[in-house]
Amino acid sequence: MLNYIINRILTMIPTLLAISIIIFTIIQLPPGDFLETQIAEMQAQGENVDLEKIEYLRKEYGLDQPPYLQYLGWIAGFVQGDLGYSFEHELPVTEVIGDRMLLTLVVAFASTIFTYVVAFPIGIYSAVKQYSVGDYIVSVVGFIGLATPNFMLALILLYSANVWFGTSIGGLMDPQYVGEPWSWSKVGSVLEHLWIPVVVIGTSGTAGMIRRLRANLLDELSKQYVVTARAKGLSPIRILIKYPLRLAINPFIADLGSILPSLFSGAVLVSFVMGLETNGPMLVKALQSQDMFLAGSFLMFEAGLVVLGVFLSDLMLAAVDPRIRLGGGASK
Template identity: 40%
Template sequence: MLTYLAKRLLQVIPLLLIISMVSFFIMQLTPGDYLETLKMNPDISEELINDLKIKYGLDKNPVEQYFRWLWRVLHLDFGRSFKWNAPVTDVIGSRLLNTLILSLAAMIISWGIAIPIGIHSAVKKYSWSDNILGIFAFIGLSIPNFFFALLLLFLIVKFNLNLPIGGMTSVDYEWLSPWAKIIDILKHLLVPAIVLGTASVAGLMRQMRGQMIDVMREDYIRTARAKGLKEKKVIYKHAFRNAINPLITIFGFQLSGLLSGAALTEIVTAWPGMGRMMLEAVRAKDIYLVMAGLMMGSILLVIGNLVADILLSVVDPRIRYD
């Protein structure tokens, strides 16, 4: 396993290098740069624009810009954000925790709901409960995430529910006790976490149901039942352990979406996360901030796949990485 991990980690270096190169030059293909918006301001002189262009290295050709950026990254310097006029690490650090909190809460909700429901639907195949859950799953797959967020916000206002509908904290957050601060954040987290979490429930549930139905037809399941094992033990120890493999792979891909998968939900619910920040950075052509976000997403994708492979070897003893 250690040899396998070492090989995978060594493969990461050229992979990230290619990703960074492609991403950087795609950003350069878009017309204009960040300073184009400043040129429209009559209060900003041409001399200041030229000074900023030299300061940010925008006076160089794209190839030279890339290698200058890469050299700084190798020294753990991700550059300076144009829009926020601050180091990229500080800008991302101010939003990173917020997005991770939202994404992890959504993953807990989605997996906590989808796995039990999928198992129930497979065990009670073609029953009335399976049919009802299947209908809800297809409805869930059909409703866009942003529309469900708007619908939920409308219902909260319509029925005067005591839930905040925007932001991460209340106005009086600074004057609350430590425990009250946690409660306040959880209240603000509830709506975006439900919206983001339920978005993947339907797909995970159908996947779990299909895998369980396939496994329940195997000969070793019939043998386990013939031996007199309890039905719960047959389902959760024998069937579930073999049916979970494809979902572990999905879990690895979901890890890579922790930073970017919540963008629409953050915008609709006004959650101050990286999704909104990255959208604003792309629109402003804040290239160093965008590159830092893309590279973090790429690293998470690699880590997610690696974690999925390790979990597969733990769950399924048939899998070995030699």
């Protein structure tokens, strides 16, 4: 097991390096850069351009160098914690993404908890009580959840929260706390607004997870080993937890690699509709404006989450399912 973990960690390093090359290449594909675009926009509006400042920034951040030298400088700084400079915000990237990263992690963590806490008991009940009235109700609600666009649900909940609870529309906090230092009143405002994006982002994932868990669990409950366990007199709860449920949750553990980055991005469309201060909208704007250091940092974080998620899911699968062996072969 230890050798497997060490080998996987060593494999993650060249994987991330290859991903960083792809990210840097894609960001560099559009002609020009942020500074050239800014010059063109200012000249089109008849504004004066400070060419000395532009040239200083170009030399300071190596934009006048060949692409391979720009990449080496970017990835070397990234490893050392220097994420570069955001030309659009005129601040270091670490300062730009500070609060947004924290709020995104809060939304992602809360959405994950919501999804699993709601989906698992409902999915188990729906499978165990197949074709019951409760099963039909859960199935209908699940289909509605899958069919309802997230942005529509976001608009409905925003209006409802404003009418019923007086919650301000949009954002993750009241407007007076935006840009202010953290305090208990600001934390309370975040908690007041947090449940809306958590429900919106978690609903589609919850509905899909319920359907998959129900299907997987029904398949396991119909197998011969469950019939044998019942014949031996084991209690239904013990049979369910010890055997079928452990095997039915494998797909959800395996999906961890895709769940982490999707939650980390903050559901971009929902974030735009609700005006959330998360990473998704800022990443889109950074890509549109060719703010390469800011966009590259976001993309590398998400790529790292994919690699980390796959690694964690492999370890969890080996712990949950004894049929899985990490060594790549059976020992005799």
